[in-house]
Amino acid sequence: MTDLNQTTFQKCTAMTVDKTAIDTLVVGAGQAGVAMSEHLSKLGVPHLVLERNRIAEAWRTGRWDSLVANGPAWHDRFPGLEFDGLDPDAFAGKEQVAEYFEAYARKFNAPIRTGVEVKCVQRNADRPGFTVETSDGVIEARHVVVATGPFQRPAIPPIAPPMAGISQIHSAQYYNPQQLAEGAVLVVGAGSSGVQIADELQRSGKQVYLSVGAHDRPPRAYRNRDFCWWLGVLGEWDAEAMQPGKEHVTIAVSGARGGHTVDFRRLAHQGMTLVGLTQSFNGAVVSFEDNLADNIRRGDENYLALLDKADAYIERNGLDLPLEPEARAMLADPDCVTNPILELDLLKAGVTTIIWATGYSTDYSWLKVDAFKDNGKPQHQRGVSAEPGVYFVGLPWQSRRGSAFIWGVWHDAKHIADHIVKQHTYFNYRDATQRQADAARAPVQKASLMGVR
Ligand SMILES: Cc1cc2nc3c(=O)[nH]c(=O)nc-3n(C[C@H](O)[C@H](O)[C@H](O)COP(=O)(O)OP(=O)(O)OC[C@H]3O[C@@H](n4cnc5c(N)ncnc54)[C@H](O)[C@@H]3O)c2cc1C
Numbered sequence: 001m002t003d004l005n006q007t008t009f010q011k012c013t014a015m016t017v018d019k020t021a022i023d024t025l026v027v028g029a030g031q032a033g034v035a036m037s038e039h040l041s042k043l044g045v046p047h048l049v050l051e052r053n054r055i056a057e058a059w060r061t062g063r064w065d066s067l068v069a070n071g072p073a074w075h076d077r078f079p080g081l082e083f084d085g086l087d088p089d090a091f092a093g094k095e096q097v098a099e100y101f102e103a104y105a106r107k108f109n110a111p112i113r114t115g116v117e118v119k120c121v122q123r124n125a126d127r128p129g130f131t132v133e134t135s136d137g138v139i140e141a142r143h144v145v146v147a148t149g150p151f152q153r154p155a156i157p158p159i160a161p162p163m164a165g166i167s168q169i170h171s172a173q174y175y176n177p178q179q180l181a182e183g184a185v186l187v188v189g190a191g192s193s194g195v196q197i198a199d200e201l202q203r204s205g206k207q208v209y210l211s212v213g214a215h216d217r218p219p220r221a222y223r224n225r226d227f228c229w230w231l232g233v234l235g236e237w238d239a240e241a242m243q244p245g246k247e248h249v250t251i252a253v254s255g256a257r258g259g260h261t262v263d264f265r266r267l268a269h270q271g272m273t274l275v276g277l278t279q280s281f282n283g284a285v286v287s288f289e290d291n292l293a294d295n296i297r298r299g300d301e302n303y304l305a306l307l308d309k310a311d312a313y314i315e316r317n318g319l320d321l322p323l324e325p326e327a328r329a330m331l332a333d334p335d336c337v338t339n340p341i342l343e344l345d346l347l348k349a350g351v352t353t354i355i356w357a358t359g360y361s362t363d364y365s366w367l368k369v370d371a372f373k374d375n376g377k378p379q380h381q382r383g384v385s386a387e388p389g390v391y392f393v394g395l396p397w398q399s400r401r402g403s404a405f406i407w408g409v410w411h412d413a414k415h416i417a418d419h420i421v422k423q424h425t426y427f428n429y430r431d432a433t434q435r436q437a438d439a440a441r442a443p444v445q446k447a448s449l450m451g452v453r
Helices: 031-042 057-061 094-107 192-203 227-233 264-269 292-317 406-428 432-449
Strands: 019-027 047-051 112-114 118-123 130-134 137-146 167-170 184-188 208-211 273-275 278-282 285-288 343-345 351-356 390-392
Touching: 019 031, 019 118, 019 130, 031 047, 031 094, 031 112, 031 406, 057 094, 137 406, 184 192, 192 208, 192 264, 227 292, 264 273, 264 292, 273 292, 390 406
Parallel strands: 019 047, 019 137, 047 112, 137 390, 167 351, 184 208, 184 351, 208 273
Antiparallel strands: 118 130, 130 137, 278 285, 285 343
16 A cells, blocks of 8 residues: 655745744644633643644535434533533434534634644754744744644555546445446445445346455344443443554444444345455456455354443443344355355456545645654654654554544644643743743833833
């Protein structure tokens, strides 16, 4: 996958002389930037949030039309505001999520300037802080918080050649079935995006091939509790590190049509053709790894493990939640699982579109500071970067599993705001000699203020 994070430690280009100064500059006004602004406001830290588009733009134009939040409204929100007029168990539509963050920002009068892009951030050589070039002038900032999100640039593995007669788009460019040409679709990637898009296309009447890799698929709900609740009480949202070996495991959940458990066998029984991990292309002939059955089996294991943990939790805590033995019933393996397709000639199969639901990468090319590892990823501890004064918020696993999600980012933002305030304390410290000098200067300053010479 192309890594766009290779941050070159170069200088910014031209700089103008008129500068605005601010203690803390937050870059990006998605949920991470809004959360950051709330905590900085509460702590009285002068700050400004710059957003190149609109507040929560990703939820408006970066997602497909029918997308709803993956978690119910009672869960996928910040502590300080509920979704207006929405049943707590309902799943907010993407526009409702965007409006929620706009309303949230209005609630505390967040100092957000939209339509301003940060072009370059560079550490000052002769004084503390950073010089920030924006599309609307230059700003001096003591601290810079990078809240530009973990999902910035659509990432497509470089395995597919351009093919005449087959259009290829990323899931970020998918909006609805009507935009696609007539014909079958290959969806590559079966995380939450891929599986929901494939399901929507299948329901619209299209023939769909879905390439399924390693995945977790928690039950949507079990024994009257949503999986968000289960992951919360079982401490899994707060897990501080990913389990080894899970780096390439996506999570397949869906809030669509009121929420349902993702069940790949059911999709296949409804007519979708499942295939294993997409391996390589030879012209329009695509090869799939022979791992479909294994991927499905591991997904089942993950599903059943959560049911087991939930049952144990209920028993240990004596909770009165109804039994749900039918949740353990599995459909029979469909033919595409028992006799997997390992090679498919896309043209012969009538495939006219490939949708790559293969995730995102980041772009920090504008951040010319020493805050990155050799692989281009941020070097940080809970968002406090290796470059003093530069912070990240909203990174996956920044401090815990929930970090990149709505309910997790708010807590990480609080930690960053606290850190900035602590740095003020250090920076404002005056040693004995300095305090004496301050005291000696004080009467002179006071007298001069009173007009006495
Ligand atoms: C398809 C999809 C569905 C998701 N569904 C859910 C869900 O249901 N629940 C959940 O909790 N999470 C969900 N997430 C994960 C996450 O909550 C969202 O991706 C969310 O948008 C991340 O918020 P953020 O503020 O970190 O980043 P973003 O929302 O991406 O915000 C970053 C902002 O920074 C701005 N920006 C970037 N660079 C600059 C610059 N140089 N200058 C100025 N501004 C800049 C961008 O314009 C953008 O508005 C989903 C993610 C995806 C991809």
